[in-house]
Amino acid sequence: MSDAPIHYAVDARGVATVTLVRPEIHNAFDDTVVAALSEAFAKAAQDDSVRALILASTGKSFCAGGDLNWMRRMAQYGYEENLRDSELLAEMLRRLNTLPKLTIAKVQGAAFGGGVGLVSCCDIAVASPAAAFCLSEVKVGMIPATISPYVINAIGERASRRYFTTAELIDAAKARELGLVTELVESEAHLDEGIERILKSLLRNGPRGVGEAKRLIIDYANREITPELIADSSKRIAETRGSTEGQEGLTAFLEKRKPNWIA
Numbered sequence: 001m002s003d004a005p006i007h008y009a010v011d012a013r014g015v016a017t018v019t020l021v022r023p024e025i026h027n028a029f030d031d032t033v034v035a036a037l038s039e040a041f042a043k044a045a046q047d048d049s050v051r052a053l054i055l056a057s058t059g060k061s062f063c064a065g066g067d068l069n070w071m072r073r074m075a076q077y078g079y080e081e082n083l084r085d086s087e088l089l090a091e092m093l094r095r096l097n098t099l100p101k102l103t104i105a106k107v108q109g110a111a112f113g114g115g116v117g118l119v120s121c122c123d124i125a126v127a128s129p130a131a132a133f134c135l136s137e138v139k140v141g142m143i144p145a146t147i148s149p150y151v152i153n154a155i156g157e158r159a160s161r162r163y164f165t166t167a168e169l170i171d172a173a174k175a176r177e178l179g180l181v182t183e184l185v186e187s188e189a190h191l192d193e194g195i196e197r198i199l200k201s202l203l204r205n206g207p208r209g210v211g212e213a214k215r216l217i218i219d220y221a222n223r224e225i226t227p228e229l230i231a232d233s234s235k236r237i238a239e240t241r242g243s244t245e246g247q248e249g250l251t252a253f254l255e256k257r258k259p260n261w262i263a
Contacts, residue, residue, distance in 0.1 A: 006020055007019040014203075016101075017056060018037065018040045018044075020056070020058065027061055028066060029063065044101060045101070052203075054106055093146060096118065097218075100211035101210065102123050103121070105126070107126065108128050108131065108188050109132070113134070113135065113147075116180070120153065125180065125182050127181040127183070128184075129184065130172070133169070133170040143164075153221075209240065220233075
Protein backbone atom coordinates (compact mmCIF):
# COMPACT_ATOMS: atom_id res chain seq x y z
CA MET A 1 0.00 0.00 0.00
CA SER A 2 1.26 3.50 -0.85
CA ASP A 3 2.20 5.75 2.06
CA ALA A 4 1.62 8.88 -0.03
CA PRO A 5 -0.39 11.50 1.93
CA ILE A 6 -2.71 12.21 -1.01
CA HIS A 7 -4.18 10.30 -3.92
CA TYR A 8 -4.55 11.85 -7.39
CA ALA A 9 -6.74 10.35 -10.12
CA VAL A 10 -8.44 11.57 -13.29
CA ASP A 11 -11.53 9.82 -14.67
CA ALA A 12 -12.56 9.37 -18.30
CA ARG A 13 -14.52 12.65 -18.24
CA GLY A 14 -11.50 14.66 -17.19
CA VAL A 15 -12.55 15.09 -13.56
CA ALA A 16 -9.49 15.02 -11.30
CA THR A 17 -9.91 14.00 -7.68
CA VAL A 18 -7.31 14.91 -5.08
CA THR A 19 -7.93 12.97 -1.87
CA LEU A 20 -6.27 13.49 1.49
CA VAL A 21 -5.57 10.02 2.87
CA ARG A 22 -4.49 10.55 6.48
CA PRO A 23 -7.71 9.66 8.32
CA GLU A 24 -5.85 8.49 11.41
CA ILE A 25 -4.84 12.12 12.11
CA HIS A 26 -8.00 13.70 10.66
CA ASN A 27 -6.20 14.57 7.40
CA ALA A 28 -4.05 17.18 9.11
CA PHE A 29 -1.27 18.43 6.90
CA ASP A 30 2.43 19.06 7.27
CA ASP A 31 5.14 20.24 4.89
CA THR A 32 5.03 16.90 3.04
CA VAL A 33 1.28 17.17 2.45
CA VAL A 34 1.60 20.83 1.44
CA ALA A 35 4.21 19.86 -1.17
CA ALA A 36 2.09 16.97 -2.47
CA LEU A 37 -1.02 19.14 -2.76
CA SER A 38 0.92 21.91 -4.47
CA GLU A 39 2.29 19.43 -7.01
CA ALA A 40 -1.16 17.92 -7.62
CA PHE A 41 -2.76 21.34 -8.22
CA ALA A 42 0.01 22.29 -10.64
CA LYS A 43 -0.40 18.97 -12.45
CA ALA A 44 -4.16 19.48 -12.85
CA ALA A 45 -3.67 23.08 -14.03
CA GLN A 46 -1.24 22.01 -16.75
CA ASP A 47 -3.28 19.01 -17.97
CA ASP A 48 -5.57 20.07 -20.80
CA SER A 49 -7.65 16.91 -20.36
CA VAL A 50 -8.68 17.94 -16.83
CA ARG A 51 -12.02 19.78 -16.79
CA ALA A 52 -12.63 19.99 -13.04
CA LEU A 53 -11.01 19.08 -9.73
CA ILE A 54 -12.65 17.64 -6.63
CA LEU A 55 -10.81 18.04 -3.32
CA ALA A 56 -11.86 15.26 -0.96
CA SER A 57 -10.62 13.30 2.04
CA THR A 58 -11.04 9.96 3.76
CA GLY A 59 -12.41 9.27 7.22
CA LYS A 60 -14.60 11.36 9.51
CA SER A 61 -12.81 14.69 9.09
CA PHE A 62 -12.16 16.76 6.00
CA CYS A 63 -8.97 18.39 7.31
CA ALA A 64 -7.92 19.27 10.85
CA GLY A 65 -5.42 21.91 9.74
CA GLY A 66 -1.79 21.62 10.82
CA ASP A 67 -0.35 18.30 11.97
CA LEU A 68 0.66 18.46 15.65
CA ASN A 69 4.12 17.03 14.92
CA TRP A 70 4.64 19.70 12.26
CA MET A 71 3.54 22.35 14.74
CA ARG A 72 6.03 21.03 17.29
CA ARG A 73 8.79 21.33 14.71
CA MET A 74 7.69 24.85 13.78
CA ALA A 75 7.92 25.87 17.43
CA GLN A 76 11.66 25.18 17.19
CA TYR A 77 12.13 27.09 13.92
CA GLY A 78 13.67 30.52 13.63
CA TYR A 79 12.05 33.34 11.68
CA GLU A 80 13.61 32.42 8.32
CA GLU A 81 12.55 28.77 8.60
CA ASN A 82 9.02 29.74 9.57
CA LEU A 83 8.87 32.24 6.71
CA ARG A 84 9.93 29.60 4.19
CA ASP A 85 7.37 27.14 5.55
CA SER A 86 4.64 29.78 5.36
CA GLU A 87 5.57 30.75 1.81
CA LEU A 88 5.24 27.14 0.65
CA LEU A 89 1.80 26.89 2.27
CA ALA A 90 0.78 30.20 0.72
CA GLU A 91 1.91 29.02 -2.72
CA MET A 92 -0.12 25.81 -2.40
CA LEU A 93 -3.23 27.82 -1.53
CA ARG A 94 -2.58 30.23 -4.41
CA ARG A 95 -2.35 27.35 -6.87
CA LEU A 96 -5.67 25.95 -5.69
CA ASN A 97 -7.37 29.35 -5.74
CA THR A 98 -6.20 30.21 -9.26
CA LEU A 99 -6.50 26.74 -10.82
CA PRO A 100 -8.01 27.38 -14.29
CA LYS A 101 -10.60 24.62 -13.86
CA LEU A 102 -13.68 24.43 -11.64
CA THR A 103 -12.74 23.24 -8.15
CA ILE A 104 -15.15 21.57 -5.74
CA ALA A 105 -14.52 20.81 -2.08
CA LYS A 106 -16.31 17.66 -0.91
CA VAL A 107 -16.68 18.26 2.82
CA GLN A 108 -17.92 15.29 4.82
CA GLY A 109 -16.72 16.35 8.27
CA ALA A 110 -14.70 18.83 10.30
CA ALA A 111 -12.47 21.41 8.64
CA PHE A 112 -10.33 23.37 11.08
CA GLY A 113 -7.68 26.03 10.56
CA GLY A 114 -5.96 25.40 7.25
CA GLY A 115 -8.79 23.05 6.32
CA VAL A 116 -11.08 26.10 6.19
CA GLY A 117 -8.51 27.67 3.90
CA LEU A 118 -8.66 24.74 1.50
CA VAL A 119 -12.46 24.96 1.36
CA SER A 120 -12.32 28.73 0.84
CA CYS A 121 -9.92 28.38 -2.10
CA CYS A 122 -12.32 26.08 -3.96
CA ASP A 123 -14.93 27.58 -6.27
CA ILE A 124 -17.72 25.45 -4.81
CA ALA A 125 -18.04 23.62 -1.50
CA VAL A 126 -20.57 20.80 -1.16
CA ALA A 127 -20.98 19.70 2.45
CA SER A 128 -22.86 17.18 4.56
CA PRO A 129 -24.68 18.15 7.78
CA ALA A 130 -21.75 16.60 9.69
CA ALA A 131 -19.38 19.26 8.34
CA ALA A 132 -18.12 21.78 10.89
CA PHE A 133 -15.64 24.61 10.59
CA CYS A 134 -13.39 26.49 12.98
CA LEU A 135 -10.74 29.15 12.52
CA SER A 136 -8.93 27.83 15.54
CA GLU A 137 -5.52 29.48 15.25
CA VAL A 138 -6.03 32.07 18.01
CA LYS A 139 -6.65 29.25 20.50
CA VAL A 140 -2.90 28.59 20.43
CA GLY A 141 -1.84 32.20 20.02
CA MET A 142 -1.52 32.03 16.23
CA ILE A 143 -3.34 33.84 13.42
CA PRO A 144 -4.93 32.48 10.20
CA ALA A 145 -2.63 34.61 8.07
CA THR A 146 -1.94 32.61 4.90
CA ILE A 147 -5.56 31.46 4.56
CA SER A 148 -7.07 34.84 5.47
CA PRO A 149 -7.38 36.36 1.95
CA TYR A 150 -9.40 33.37 0.78
CA VAL A 151 -11.55 33.04 3.90
CA ILE A 152 -12.36 36.77 3.87
CA ASN A 153 -13.37 36.42 0.20
CA ALA A 154 -15.60 33.49 1.12
CA ILE A 155 -17.41 34.79 4.21
CA GLY A 156 -16.82 38.55 4.12
CA GLU A 157 -15.06 41.01 6.38
CA ARG A 158 -17.77 41.25 9.05
CA ALA A 159 -18.01 37.51 9.67
CA SER A 160 -14.22 37.18 9.51
CA ARG A 161 -13.85 39.74 12.31
CA ARG A 162 -15.96 37.48 14.50
CA TYR A 163 -14.71 34.01 13.64
CA PHE A 164 -11.01 34.88 13.31
CA THR A 165 -11.06 36.20 16.87
CA THR A 166 -13.57 33.97 18.70
CA ALA A 167 -12.60 30.61 17.17
CA GLU A 168 -16.25 29.57 17.52
CA LEU A 169 -17.40 26.34 15.91
CA ILE A 170 -19.40 26.99 12.74
CA ASP A 171 -21.89 24.27 11.92
CA ALA A 172 -22.78 23.29 8.37
CA ALA A 173 -25.99 25.33 8.26
CA LYS A 174 -24.23 28.47 9.50
CA ALA A 175 -21.39 27.89 7.03
CA ARG A 176 -23.99 27.77 4.25
CA GLU A 177 -25.49 31.02 5.49
CA LEU A 178 -22.05 32.66 5.56
CA GLY A 179 -21.21 31.48 2.03
CA LEU A 180 -18.35 29.18 3.03
CA VAL A 181 -20.49 26.21 1.97
CA THR A 182 -22.14 26.51 -1.44
CA GLU A 183 -24.48 23.55 -1.20
CA LEU A 184 -25.60 21.61 1.86
CA VAL A 185 -26.84 18.12 1.02
CA GLU A 186 -29.14 15.91 3.05
CA SER A 187 -26.47 13.51 4.29
CA GLU A 188 -22.94 12.31 3.55
CA ALA A 189 -24.45 9.67 1.27
CA HIS A 190 -25.74 12.49 -0.96
CA LEU A 191 -22.40 14.28 -1.41
CA ASP A 192 -21.51 12.53 -4.67
CA GLU A 193 -25.00 13.12 -6.03
CA GLY A 194 -24.76 16.83 -5.28
CA ILE A 195 -21.36 17.08 -6.94
CA GLU A 196 -22.52 15.14 -9.99
CA ARG A 197 -25.34 17.64 -10.55
CA ILE A 198 -22.78 20.42 -10.71
CA LEU A 199 -20.44 18.44 -12.96
CA LYS A 200 -23.28 17.62 -15.34
CA SER A 201 -23.75 21.33 -16.01
CA LEU A 202 -20.06 22.12 -16.07
CA LEU A 203 -19.06 19.45 -18.58
CA ARG A 204 -21.41 20.89 -21.18
CA ASN A 205 -19.39 24.10 -21.22
CA GLY A 206 -16.28 25.06 -23.15
CA PRO A 207 -13.16 24.13 -21.15
CA ARG A 208 -11.24 27.26 -22.12
CA GLY A 209 -14.31 29.40 -21.53
CA VAL A 210 -14.67 28.04 -18.00
CA GLY A 211 -11.07 28.89 -17.18
CA GLU A 212 -11.34 32.37 -18.68
CA ALA A 213 -14.65 33.02 -16.88
CA LYS A 214 -13.00 32.10 -13.58
CA ARG A 215 -10.09 34.41 -14.40
CA LEU A 216 -12.54 37.30 -14.87
CA ILE A 217 -13.68 36.98 -11.27
CA ILE A 218 -10.16 36.71 -9.89
CA ASP A 219 -8.99 39.74 -11.88
CA TYR A 220 -12.07 41.99 -11.57
CA ALA A 221 -13.54 41.36 -8.11
CA ASN A 222 -13.57 44.42 -5.85
CA ARG A 223 -12.04 46.65 -8.53
CA GLU A 224 -13.34 50.05 -9.54
CA ILE A 225 -14.99 50.02 -12.97
CA THR A 226 -12.49 52.21 -14.76
CA PRO A 227 -11.99 52.86 -18.50
CA GLU A 228 -8.98 50.55 -18.29
CA LEU A 229 -11.05 47.70 -16.86
CA ILE A 230 -13.76 48.22 -19.49
CA ALA A 231 -11.12 48.17 -22.23
CA ASP A 232 -9.64 44.98 -20.83
CA SER A 233 -13.05 43.29 -20.70
CA SER A 234 -13.69 44.26 -24.33
CA LYS A 235 -10.35 42.81 -25.34
CA ARG A 236 -11.08 39.56 -23.55
CA ILE A 237 -14.47 38.99 -25.21
CA ALA A 238 -12.97 39.79 -28.63
CA GLU A 239 -10.21 37.23 -28.03
CA THR A 240 -12.77 34.66 -26.87
CA ARG A 241 -14.98 35.15 -29.92
CA GLY A 242 -12.02 34.66 -32.21
CA SER A 243 -10.66 31.59 -30.41
CA THR A 244 -11.00 28.06 -31.78
CA GLU A 245 -13.29 27.12 -28.91
CA GLY A 246 -15.40 30.25 -29.29
CA GLN A 247 -15.82 29.68 -33.01
CA GLU A 248 -16.78 26.04 -32.44
CA GLY A 249 -19.28 26.95 -29.74
CA LEU A 250 -21.01 29.62 -31.82
CA THR A 251 -21.03 27.46 -34.95
CA ALA A 252 -22.49 24.51 -33.05
CA PHE A 253 -25.19 26.73 -31.57
CA LEU A 254 -26.15 28.11 -34.99
CA GLU A 255 -26.09 24.63 -36.55
CA LYS A 256 -28.14 23.24 -33.63
CA ARG A 257 -25.61 20.54 -32.80
CA LYS A 258 -23.42 19.69 -29.83
CA PRO A 259 -20.00 21.39 -29.70
CA ASN A 260 -17.02 19.09 -30.04
CA TRP A 261 -16.18 19.11 -26.31
CA ILE A 262 -19.41 17.21 -25.53
CA ALA A 263 -19.09 13.48 -26.17
